[in-house]
Amino acid sequence: MAFRSVLSVTGAGHSDEDVKIAADLCAGAGAYLSVLIMSRPPLAGCIPEWPRRPAEAIARLEERYRQIEKFSCEMAMLEKTSRNIERLLRAMWLCYDVDTDYCDQAGVGDAVRRRALCSDLTVVGPALLNDINLGPFVINGSLFDTGKPVLVVPKGAEPTLSPRRVLVGWDSRVEASRAVREALPFLRRAEQVRVALVDPEVTCRGNGTEPGADVAAYLTRHGVRVSVDRLPSGGKPAAMVLAQHAIDTCANMMVMGAYGSRRLRERLFGGVTRWVEGKPRLPLFLAR
Structure with missing residues (x-):
């Protein structure tokens, strides 16, 4: 079975480099591309008890206001990134969909898992690979929680689904x-x-x-x-x-099994990162 459905996960603050890599792979293979743009909320949890002292209450309000402002900026960035990616993919004449998700760190893996379950392959590009706050949870959701393969493409590598x-x-x-x-x-x-x-x-x-x-x-x-x-x-x-x-x-490509449990996802991600940052700089195909 060929790869007919590819998932690309990127962060709201990332460049479009990762999506371009996945789009080029899909264009060459005639595959459908699903893009998931992730953003994590800056808002803290509910306030358990309101401070009695006026100075503490004012400080709490100011902190909450800063969080709301950051939230607004994050949502604006998410929408802007989505529009830019839509524009990029339309110009490439691909079959695609673009989705966004705004969730905390604990929800990233599940958000990715739901999309990866209905995809043949998840592509992890250089930007996601260098994002230690997002990358490990994407690997966990797409690789450990679904059993579907992941293609890791480091910076400087030549991505392909037809390696010689x-x-x-x-x-x-x-x-x-x-x-x-x-x-x-x-x-x-x-x-x-x-x-x-x-x-x-x-x-x-x-x-x-x-x-x-x-x-x-x-x-x-x-x-x-x-x-x-x-x-x-x-x-x-x-x-x-x-x-x-x-x-x-x-x-042109390495194929390897991915070892370890969910508890070791950061360790696996760190090992993959060290692998692709050294030699050789080539795509790494992982399956669990």
Whole structure:
């Protein structure tokens, strides 16, 4: 199944860079684009007890007034961003919809989850990737809460849904298997797919007696041109070994399983951020 419905999430204060990336991907794949623009409220909770002293009451009122002013500015920015994105997408002649959501941090994940459930892929661009207040919750809602894949596109990468050379990180875990299955639409079209295993152990279970042969056979049955690379770590972290191998093989995309629980979403997001900020700068396809 090809990617026919793509979700792009952006912040009200972000540039339109992330939406442009997703729009270009949709234009090339003939896919429908759904854009969700998020904004978080500055208003505090309800006042439990009104101060008795006049000076404290005046200070509380002034603080509330500043919050209301900020709220008005946030709503104006949200509407402006929505209009600008609508104008951009109309000019590209795409099939699309643009929606906005104004919720606190706890509600971001659920707002994204509802949209991601009816999308094939969520695209995380550079602006969202650098937003530590919004990005982790978007990853959580789209990846952990739905099981749908996420394409992370760092700044400087060349986004594509038709990569020529793909490197698959494989370790015989469920998450890696899900990532391979979700990536099949573009793996079939790729000129070269390399399955990389770092320090694989030869066992009757797990990786099997010939590590990587099982997933290679699976991909071959799906018409994928695949080879297997078994890499020694030399004491280096597996991520570092895979990154260097991606450079050595001129990969256009990495496919990996996303590990961890919901409690570790910030840790996962931080790991992804460090990955794409270093080398290589290429799209990272994640599935859970």
